[in-house]
Amino acid sequence: MLKKISSGPYWLWSLIFIVVPIMLIIVFSLSVPGDTFRFSLENYRRFMEPVYLKVLARSVKIAVEATLICLAIGYPMAMILAKMHLKYRTIAVMLLVVPMWMNFLLRTYAWMTILNKNGILNQLLSLFGLPQMTFLYSEGAVLLGMVYNFLPFMVLPIYTVLTKMDNALIEAAEDLGANRGTVFLKVTFPLSLPGVLSGVSMVFMPAVSTFVISDLLYGGQYMLVGNLIQQQFLVVNDWHFGSAISMLLMVMILITMSIMNRLGQNGIEQGGGNIW
Template sequence: MLKRIASGPYLVWIVLFILIPILMIGFFSMVRTDAETGAYYLTATNFARVFEPVYIAVWTRSIKIALEATAICLLLGYPMAMILAKMNSRYRTIAVMLFVVPMWMNFLLRTYAWMTILGKNGILNKILMFFGLPQMTFLYSEGAVLLGMVYNFLPFMVLPIYTVLSKMDQSLIEAAEDLGGNKVNVFRKVIFPLSLPGVVSGTSMVFMPAVSTFVISNLLYGGQYMLIGNLIEQQFLVVNDWFFGSAISIILMILILVTMAVMNRLSGNNPEEGGVNLW
């Protein structure tokens, strides 16, 4: 009885702030208003427009950079998670804290901080000039956006993998070693497959915010570089076309759902064993 009442506020929350908005977006994506009367009419033009060549280019750009960011996070994050998991427990707490502490600071501020580091007269260029090297352009480039994504989302990759690795049954690894497996084989055939749930959840937790971000690209590429998130933001805030904006949002949601489904299939469909499978 108490359980049911206690879940009440959460249900209200879900309905008000998740269900109703999604239904509204779904509705807006399928209609437009008549210029004369202001009445809604059903139409597919919003969706048709999403697939125009200009916007297809935006999609491929967003997916490409999100994939790149995810790959870099995985390449950097996996070894980091392994180092963390193997660390002496005394230092481990401190090392994990070092990952978490920057996340206490606002995401926007952290991204702004990069602007002063990468700028034309920023810290990085000051260092270059100190060594007599020519000034370079870091800010307002695709590299800056990629860096911003990796920097902001790396903890989301490291932490789930670290959790899986540190909970892994050590006796399995010992058994593999006893049976004559060398380091590479033990990793390839035992450790990595067992850590897949962590990799999958890390990958989706990096890919999703990366594919939909608009703040990072806005700040670090100065509104030059349009990603899907920027396109949606522009439709809602600047050109006031909620219908087109909703259609893009729906497609983006479908894209993310499909990614999630694929990733879940890849991880072998056993969320209970994984422990950190968030989806």
């Protein structure tokens, strides 16, 4: 009896607060403003206009760039951490986690004070007699903000996979005559693929849907899909068009996630079966 009723409240809860809201967004996206529901694909057609497609393309581009930079910087860091002496490792991992506990907005705000016209960076430049530059309110600033905010999300999953990896495999490869490069390409990297993939999706997802980083470090006009959605709901008040963009963003992310999952499963199979 208790078994049956104990999840009852959550069934009701998830129906009201998870399923119904998604349904509402779908209904809104498929209709045009008016007192009664009128089916229309107008909102989706409107998104196909070059202005909006350009925003989408820019979001995807900058999120991909942020993900690749995080991977390039984060992978070596994860390897260094994984090989560290246990005594220092706990401290090093903690040092990596501490900034993540800082409020996300404060971390982004910190870069405003550094990149700003009178900020530290320009002070340093003038110290060396170099001309002042505008760092803030540029695409580069947004990219930097993303890398800064999401780098730990890339390092941690890769680090976890690397520490669980069986060292005997690497030693075996070395015994069989592989040099360092070959060991990395043929053994370490393929085995760490599940960590890489979860890191990639943990960076790409928030990067492609953010509106805060672009709002604070780029300012004003719509820059990314997130800003576009926010503007439609809070400024322009076109909830129908906003819902359509949200649906597209949601579908895009769900597709990316399922591709990542599939890739992850293949990676494990290629990596030599069920090692862990």
